[in-house]
Amino acid sequence: MVPSQERGISPYTRPALRRYSAALVITAIAAAGVAVSVWFLSLPFFLLFVAAIFFAQAYGGIGPGILSASVALGLSLYAFLPPHLNWATEGAPWRLVGVYFAAVLIIYLASNRARSNLRHPHDEPGGSSSAQVDGRDPASELR
DSSP: OOHHHHHOSOGGGSOHHHHHHHHHHHHHHHHHHHHHHHHHHSSOOTHHHHHHHHHHHHHHOHHHHHHHHHHHHHHIIIIISSSTTSSOOSSOTHHHHHHHHHHHHHHHHHHHHHHHHHHSOOBOTTSOBTTOBTTBOHHHHTO
């Protein structure tokens, strides 16, 4: 793979299997962290799932981010909210649903904004572009 694609601006240059597998692995690591927090603190630390959603989406894009949020939600409802190891939860879990999927939306919008700024850098004062390399303007080479 070309080094610019490996580091690349868009996560969609990576194979889908790698992106979705990474989302599941990252979410599983976060679930282990939440389980440890329940073990030691008797309180689930759900912020680890939000971090997993962030990294899954940053690495793989919107699809892996949604997959990570869905798995995190399922694990949260089944394993970490009372009654444990049961799908019936006490109270409405809508706040948790809102937090996870709001994280997906916010990260998606922020990453798209950052990628568009990298693709189309703003002109700097003085007329020079930040995209110039060694005094050459890459856009002029396309003409």
